[in-house]
Amino acid sequence: MKPTTVISFLGSTLDAAKFGPSRWMKWRPSVGLCMHEDLRVDRFVMIHGNLHSRLADYVTQDIAAVSPETRVERHVLDFADAWDFEEVYGRLLDFARGLPLDPDAEDVLVHITTGTHVAQICLFLLTEAHYLPGRLLQTQPRRGAPDAAGTWSVIDLDLSRYDSIATRFANESAERSSFLKSGIETRNPAFNTMIDEIEQVASRTRAPILLMGPTGAGKSQLARRIFELKKLKRQMGGSFVEVNCATLRGDSAMSALFGHRKGAFTGAAADRAGLLRSADGGMLFLDEIGELGLDEQAMILRAIEDKHFLPVGADKEAQSEFQLIAGTNRDLAACVAAGTFREDLYARLNLWTFTLPGLAERREDIAPNLDYELDRHAEREGERVTFNKEARADYLAFALSPAARWSGNFRDLAASVTRMATFSPKGRIDVAAVTKEIARLKSLWTDGAETDDDGLERWLSAEAVADLDPFDRVQLAYVVETCATARSLSEAGRTLFAASREKRASTNDADRLRKYLARFGLGWDDFRGRQ
Incomplete structure (x- = not known):
């Protein structure tokens, strides 16, 4: 068994008692800790101020009396203001760094019952951050008859050791992943794994996130759900600002993103805050970021790294603190090689990159997404529309077959459901409506294929050609x-x-x-x- 080291503040009130026989009838945390048969304390690291040196002498003597094997190691720490969190944490951090501890050779327990509330919080944080490599120790008086020893319990910050807590965390994580999927019970294993990873990243960092994938794969909807998840967890207080960079051209791009001052150019009749300022405290979603010009890319990079940028026509920088999510259907690495996208910005965005697959790559998810689109239609129109059994089977048989190209991905599916629901005034999509819709989709995709006679799909992806x-x-x-x-x-x-x-x-x-x-x-x- 490894020796046990306890790190504890001297309790200026709880550890105090008249120095006489009556003191052994009172629960004193520091002394009581060393009176338990099932807790052997080999090293007691006692922290106290000079003001309480006499009390520290008494407590040290009593520990020696009840536990001769315990070596008391006293450390004097005086605080100018024991309730100043910054001072107390800083002093305790220095103390922890200088304290010789070997978690492989000793069992370290950090006692958080004594000391001011600020000191207890600081000890907790230092233990959680592993500056103090141990577990938390709590003591309390025993209820009922007087007992000088009291009771003790250890809190392990590895919450996975607690079955009920671990189960609750697992359930909450599943709920968050389901939230990101808009409650859709998706079945594609690779997609579900990716959503779980996005949930972990979104919950733990404000670093930029890059969402790649074809047009219509759901990048915009996922970005908004990430924002809403962070709002629910109170990790973000600002707004969600979305901009399609493909719509920004020339000087108007700078003005739209970074704002301008009145008179900066012809037509600038008033100051404009810009989208980056609007996203302060919140999230900025730059869809199709690969369409931005190199100058705009440079300013976006600085805004991400320094939180500062210069509005058009201004002589003073503006500031905005936001999380960036970027979306693109382009291969940004290829764009970097071609000189159309900045390498340093790509490196900054490429920390957390997730590629959303198209609907054709997730055919097992068509059925649950079909139900989701019907629910969305009901919310929009206030009327519930459903399939009859044969119609649903016919539609899914086509949707899952190679004949269904789904070149527009989820936009194609949403439009398809809207058409069938609209042409089913009695609220029931029948076989006839499905048959017409399948013919319409085949025609739509065939017409699109015929325009490919120019041979561009030989050189570009279908998504790039469609754009x-x-x-x-x-x-x-x-x-x-x-x-x-x-x-x-x-x-x-x-x-x-x-x-x-x-x-x-x-x-x-x-x-x-x-x-x-x-x-x-x-x-x-x-x-x-x-x-």
Whole structure:
């Protein structure tokens, strides 16, 4: 059995007694600790101030009388203000760091019954943080007949050792994970594991979180649920501010994000706080962060790290404390390589990165999400719509089959449920409604596939192609076709810019083409070896 070391404050009131035989009829925590047959105290580290040195002498003598094997080790700590938390914690932290303790060779118990309330709290915190490598010890007088020894109990801060508490924590963790999933009983093991990890991260840190995944995978909804979870746990008091970075262009991006001062530019008729200021104390969700320009990225990085930024036209910095969640359907690592995304910002965001799978990768979750969308429709419209048995079976058979592309992911599913519910005025979706909806979905996805004749899906993901404006799509299709047939980047550049290059004094068609391709996450090497 390892020797036991007790660390304790001398109780200036509880340990005090008249120095006579009557003192043995009174419960005194420090002396009583050493009177138990089932608790052998080998080393008693007594903390007291100079003012209580005489009491410390008496208590030391009485401990020696009841427990000769106990070695009392006295440490004098005087506080200017024993109720000043900062002073007491700082002094005790220095004391703990300097106290020789070997948890492998001795059992350390930290007594939190004596001392001021501030001192007790500080001992608890130092033990919880492992500056004092032991367990907490509580003592109390025995009820009923007078008893100088009293009772004692040990509190192990490893709560997993307490079955009822561990069960409660497990249940609460499951409830939080269910909250993040909007109460949907998802069945995909990988997705459920990821949500459990997000719950742990969201509960324990305010560091940025990066949510990746295709359009419609639920990044925006998950970000809002993370915010609502932190609000429920009182970890956040501000607002949830969401912005789609793809809608921010040019000078307006700086103004929208960081605000501006009156007169900063034409049309700036009044001061504008900006979205970062609006998120102070809360959460900022930057969806499609890969669409931000490099200048905006630099200012976002500084705002994350220093909590300061400069509004447009201002000569004084503004401040905002917020947690950032970023969303993107782009491969940011590829964007960094292409020069369209800052490497330092990506490194800052990449601490906690989670990739949300598309609906086609989670087909086992279609059934519970179908019920969820019906519940949402009922909340919006105030009318409950359900499937009949045959209709539900037909719809799920199609939804789970390879014929269902779900290219729009959960947006496709939500729109599908809305259509079927709308065309079922009697509140019952029947086989006929399902048959029409399946035909509609097939047509929708087939029409989308036919527009892929320009060959862009050979070079870009389906999600990236879906995000292109028609104008950019036509232009990009011609560019990639030229690149695919050219022998070099320079040759492709000369072909594409043959007319405009004649009007410029100096030309660098290869660099011009390289920058254009980088806007779409493409590089010249993408066209080599894939003819």
